[in-house]
Amino acid sequence: MTIRHLRIFLSLIDNDANMTRCAKALNMTQPAVSIAINEMESYYGLKFFERLGRHLYITEAGKMYSDTARHIVTLFDQMERRSQNWSEEGIIRIGASVTIGTRFMTEYVKSFTALHPHVEVKVFVDQSMHLEQMLIEDRVDLALMEGLTSSDALLEEEYMDDSLAAICAPRGFFKKDESVSLSDFSRCRFLLREKGSGTREEFEIAARKAGFIPHVLWESISTSALIEAVAGGLGVSVLPYRLVERALEEGRVISFNVDKMDFERKFRIVCHKDKYISPLLNEFVSLIRASV
Numbered sequence: 001m002t003i004r005h006l007r008i009f010l011s012l013i014d015n016d017a018n019m020t021r022c023a024k025a026l027n028m029t030q031p032a033v034s035i036a037i038n039e040m041e042s043y044y045g046l047k048f049f050e051r052l053g054r055h056l057y058i059t060e061a062g063k064m065y066s067d068t069a070r071h072i073v074t075l076f077d078q079m080e081r082r083s084q085n086w087s088e089e090g091i092i093r094i095g096a097s098v099t100i101g102t103r104f105m106t107e108y109v110k111s112f113t114a115l116h117p118h119v120e121v122k123v124f125v126d127q128s129m130h131l132e133q134m135l136i137e138d139r140v141d142l143a144l145m146e147g148l149t150s151s152d153a154l155l156e157e158e159y160m161d162d163s164l165a166a167i168c169a170p171r172g173f174f175k176k177d178e179s180v181s182l183s184d185f186s187r188c189r190f191l192l193r194e195k196g197s198g199t200r201e202e203f204e205i206a207a208r209k210a211g212f213i214p215h216v217l218w219e220s221i222s223t224s225a226l227i228e229a230v231a232g233g234l235g236v237s238v239l240p241y242r243l244v245e246r247a248l249e250e251g252r253v254i255s256f257n258v259d260k261m262d263f264e265r266k267f268r269i270v271c272h273k274d275k276y277i278s279p280l281l282n283e284f285v286s287l288i289r290a291s292v
Helices: 003-014 019-026 030-044 060-084 086-090 098-103 105-115 128-136 182-186 198-210 223-231 241-249 279-291
Strands: 049-052 055-058 091-096 120-125 142-145 154-168 189-193 215-220 237-240 254-258 264-272
Touching: 003 019, 003 030, 003 060, 019 030, 055 060, 091 098, 091 105, 091 128, 091 279, 098 105, 098 120, 098 142, 098 198, 098 241, 105 120, 105 279, 128 142, 128 154, 128 198, 128 264, 142 279, 154 198, 154 223, 154 241, 182 198, 189 198, 189 223, 189 237, 198 237, 215 223, 223 237, 223 241, 237 241, 241 254, 264 279
Parallel strands: 091 120, 091 142, 189 215
Antiparallel strands: 049 055, 142 264, 154 237, 154 254, 154 264
């Protein structure tokens, strides 16, 4: 059994068990793909795919082996990058959720680049949900996230305090710094970040603990769009305080408190538990810790 077999096996899964698409993705012939899968099944004495009519479907055995196969290929690729081209150590790949990417990542990268001008820092700003998948698939070396992680394959370290802010229009539903009852708050029309964002996830967890499901009128990937909608009196929102601070200072929106709800949270440094932490990557993490 070789890495080649595992790559073909995973490519067939990633292409929805479609032999034609898999062969095209790997620049192989369909018979070559079929032979590799047959060799793998023969080696393990298991069926990883079964044909029903004109379609292939992955079996439970195939699903069980896919996670291990992906992990092996990821580790092999990491070893290849380090052993074949040491200049790869001059590249680090950092993921950041939207709040951190908006407010802090520029300064992190500027400070690091001042110390290591020849190191290339690649940054990916995305939803926490997507960043987790990028870590698992080794598409980023570490991620700075505001959301909670859901995979046992990831390690996390809290490094900074943060908070969310409940906001509304100045002449809207509530008064500035008012303590609003949970009952009144739960009946509001909510304008929230999209599903998959750390901010949305943490607010929904807090809402469930408080015993209500928010009625969501707007969803947006844009915090700015939500602030404008709130300022226009369309509803209330719960957003990162650091991203609404300017709007609060300008008086376009106001913040208020909610009885029995805590909007404090933590920023986290997250990496795969099996990730090789290079000296450069470790130095980047040390810089982040020291910036708090």
